[in-house]
Amino acid sequence: xxxxxxxxxxxxxxxxxxxxxxxxxxxxxxxxxxxxxxxxxxxxxxxxxxxxxxxxxxxxxxxxxxxxxxxxxxxxxxxxxxxxxxxxxxxxxxxxxxxxxxxxxxxxxxxxxxxxxxxxxxxxxxxxxxxxxxxxxxxxxxxxxxxxxxxxxxxxxxxxxxxx
Numbered sequence: 001x002x003x004x005x006x007x008x009x010x011x012x013x014x015x016x017x018x019x020x021x022x023x024x025x026x027x028x029x030x031x032x033x034x035x036x037x038x039x040x041x042x043x044x045x046x047x048x049x050x051x052x053x054x055x056x057x058x059x060x061x062x063x064x065x066x067x068x069x070x071x072x073x074x075x076x077x078x079x080x081x082x083x084x085x086x087x088x089x090x091x092x093x094x095x096x097x098x099x100x101x102x103x104x105x106x107x108x109x110x111x112x113x114x115x116x117x118x119x120x121x122x123x124x125x126x127x128x129x130x131x132x133x134x135x136x137x138x139x140x141x142x143x144x145x146x147x148x149x150x151x152x153x154x155x156x157x158x159x160x161x162x163x164x
Contacts, residue, residue, distance in 0.1 A: 026106035029058040046100045049093035052085055055102045062109055064123035064139070073143050074102045104148045108138070111152065115159045130154070 027036055032054050036042055055074060059065040071082050075098055085092045094102065112122035126139045132154050133141065141147030 024061070026058045026061050026109050027103070029061060030054055030103060030106045042103060046103060047096050048099075049095055050099045050102055052082070052092040052094060055094060056082075056086065058102065058106050062119065062123060064127055065105065065109070068127075068139065070105060074098055074105065100145075101143045104142050104145075108142050108148065108151055108155075111155050112138075115155050132157075 030050055031045060032051070034041075034045065036045065052075075056071060059070055069079060072079060075082060075094065077085070108126070109119070109122060112126055113119045116122045116125060127137060129135045129137050133150065136147075138151045138154075141151050
């Protein structure tokens with residue numbers, strides 16, 4: 001097999017893997033194949049702490065999430081520190097609070113995508129100030145547990161057509 005054919009074959013595999021990655025829901029990426037069907041199981045997983053690499057993979061499912069460097073908001077660390085931690089030989093786990101915030105971002109993106117019909121519309125909504133949220137940007141509220149609940153409640157209102 002020629003070198004050109006090998007490169008094309010690798011590129012095809014990489015593209016196929018990338019397409020597969022993008023079709024996974026953010027919470028599926030974060031849970032890394034584990035069942036997340038109950039709130040208690042999610043609590044258990046966040047207590048264990050998600051691996052930093054899984055959080056980065058989850059964030060990479062969204063152009064919006066990558067643009068806003070949410071890894072800093074989730075971990076409370078600089079980009080440089082996160083890059084250094086990723087290079088560690090042992091997997092780096094987030095603490096319970098960081099894992100909870102990461103899950104909130106994953107769940108909100110999924111919910112908004114479901115409500116608005118596609119991820120692009122969901123991301124557009126997440127980055128714009130919202131009158132119902134007193135002019136706040138939904139994306140900026142998600143890392144706070146009360147803000148997350150307000151955003152989720154508003155998404156429910158939109159879904160059921162009961163909004164201002």
